[in-house]
Amino acid sequence: MVSVNSDNRLADILLEIKRHLRVCQGCAGAVKVRDRTMLCDHTLGLILTAVVQYDTVLKRRIRAKNRGGPVVYACPDMSAHGKSYALTAEPLQVTGVQEGLF
Numbered sequence: 878m879v880s881v882n883s884d885n886r887l888a889d890i891l892l893e894i895k896r897h898l899r900v901c902q903g904c905a906g907a908v909k910v911r912d913r914t915m916l917c918d919h920t921l922g923l924i925l926t927a928v929v930q931y932d933t934v935l936k937r938r939i940r941a942k943n944r945g946g947p948v949v950y951a952c953p954d955m956s957a958h959g960k961s962y963a964l965t966a967e968p969l970q971v972t973g974v975q976e977g978l979f
Contacts, residue, residue, distance in 0.1 A: 887930040888965050894923045937968055947971040 897920055898904050907915030916924075950966050952958060958966075 887927060887934050887967075890923055890927045890930055891965070894920065894927065897923065931965075934965065934967055938966075940968075 898908055901917055901920065903915055903917050904920050907913065947970055950968055952962075952966075
């Protein structure tokens with residue numbers, strides 16, 4: 878079972894795809910002309926990994942919603958940050974509460 882407080886792998890992969898598209902001339906050209914057949918194997922692998930990670934995030938979100946209690950999101954209003962945050966935000970397991978800042 879994957880810990881709810883794991884790293885946000887989906888967001889990391891999305892950033893890696895964006896960075897790669899900036900430096901890989903073949904992929905940059907593919908994006909410009911919107912031809913997926915021009916994408917390199919590395920980009921295709923990242924895209925497939927992102928799909929798998931998105932499914933993992935959805936499973937965690939369903940578990941968080943069903944379980945309730947100490948499972949929360951960093952921001953209570955996920956829609957306030959746009960669709961990308963709402964799609965990639967991962968639930969967190971609260972392990973302690975601090976009453977004051979200092």
